[in-house]
Amino acid sequence: MGYNVGEKWGERMPVQLNECPVEVVFTMLSGRWKIPIYRYLYNNNKPVRYSGLLRHLPSISKKILTEQLRELERDGIIERKSYLEPRPRVEYSLTSSGSSMIVFLDKMSEWGEKHILSNETEHR
Amino acid sequence: MGYNVGEKWGERMPVQLNECPVEVVFTMLSGRWKIPIYRYLYNNNKPVRYSGLLRHLPSISKKILTEQLRELERDGIIERKSYLEPRPRVEYSLTSSGSSMIVFLDKMSEWGEKHILSNETEHR
DNA sequence: CTGTATCCTACAAGATACTG
DNA sequence: CAGTATCTTGTAGGATACAG
Numbered sequence: 001m002g003y004n005v006g007e008k009w010g011e012r013m014p015v016q017l018n019e020c021p022v023e024v025v026f027t028m029l030s031g032r033w034k035i036p037i038y039r040y041l042y043n044n045n046k047p048v049r050y051s052g053l054l055r056h057l058p059s060i061s062k063k064i065l066t067e068q069l070r071e072l073e074r075d076g077i078i079e080r081k082s083y084l085e086p087r088p089r090v091e092y093s094l095t096s097s098g099s100s101m102i103v104f105l106d107k108m109s110e111w112g113e114k115h116i117l118s119n120e121t122e123h124r
Numbered sequence: 125m126g127y128n129v130g131e132k133w134g135e136r137m138p139v140q141l142n143e144c145p146v147e148v149v150f151t152m153l154s155g156r157w158k159i160p161i162y163r164y165l166y167n168n169n170k171p172v173r174y175s176g177l178l179r180h181l182p183s184i185s186k187k188i189l190t191e192q193l194r195e196l197e198r199d200g201i202i203e204r205k206s207y208l209e210p211r212p213r214v215e216y217s218l219t220s221s222g223s224s225m226i227v228f229l230d231k232m233s234e235w236g237e238k239h240i241l242s243n244e245t246e247h248r
Numbered sequence: 249c250t251g252t253a254t255c256c257t258a259c260a261a262g263a264t265a266c267t268g
Numbered sequence: 269c270a271g272t273a274t275c276t277t278g279t280a281g282g283a284t285a286c287a288g
Contacts, residue, residue, distance in 0.1 A: 174249075186250080186251065187252080190250080206250090214251085
């Protein structure tokens with residue numbers, strides 16, 4: 001954890017070198033809908049269509065969905081496959097790199113389950 | 125990972141139940157300076173003064189520093205101790221709960237080291 | 249030294265309409 | 269079906285001045 005302090009956290013730009021990997025990974029996943037999208041793809045465990053995502057995420061707009069998908073794709077977390085067949089469709093799925101994020105996401109979830117509740121009760 | 129989709133991601137509010145822990149933990153740590161602050165406290169391994177943080181984080185303003193510290197404190201990640209002695213000072217340190225975040229932060233860092241570079245080379 | 253109080257700005261996110 | 273193109277808005281983050 002001995003990295004320089006980056007000047008542009010949260011900026012959704014392609015990754016720079018010499019940044020703290022934790023900050024970089026955080027940035028990759030920060031976006032109102034990225035974790036929900038990840039969860040949906042992960043749980044489904046098979047490619048999901050654009051319209052499927054739209055249906056599953058009740059209050060997202062198309063513009064935002066496309067934006068977040070493009071960023072996830074750019075960062076190598078998801079994969080986009082377009083089929084122009086009879087009825088055109090686009091399918092999204094996690095890349096192997098994306099799937100491997102589950103290692104720390106699981107740990108995060110565990111930490112959360114253990115500490116979020118104790119906060120709640122502590123504070124009232 | 126079978127949680128409902130929260131409506132208020134990124135909102136820096138006290139934690140609600142029934143949310144995805146991953147999203148909650150993400151929210152706890154999202155803030156331009158939270159990871160840098162965490163890193164500084166973690167690496168120092170002993171209480172750090174407000175002015176020390178201010179000096180270490182070159183381009184942060186006092187308002188923002190105080191804000192982020194208050195949120196980290198509210199979420200049980202750091203601890204604030206104020207001494208009114210001859211020369212008043214305030215010291216911040218990680219709580220044990222905060223320190224235990226290192227478990228997933230290390231995994232995140234590992235993932236980052238492995239995948240960020242391969243992205244870079246891939247894309248040029 | 250350790251903060252508040254104001255004011256300001258940039259940008260992520262959303263609403264809505266249009267398109268290949 | 270799977271997107272763009274515009275326009276609007278809320279809010280995180282910052283600059284600066286003042287205060288206990």
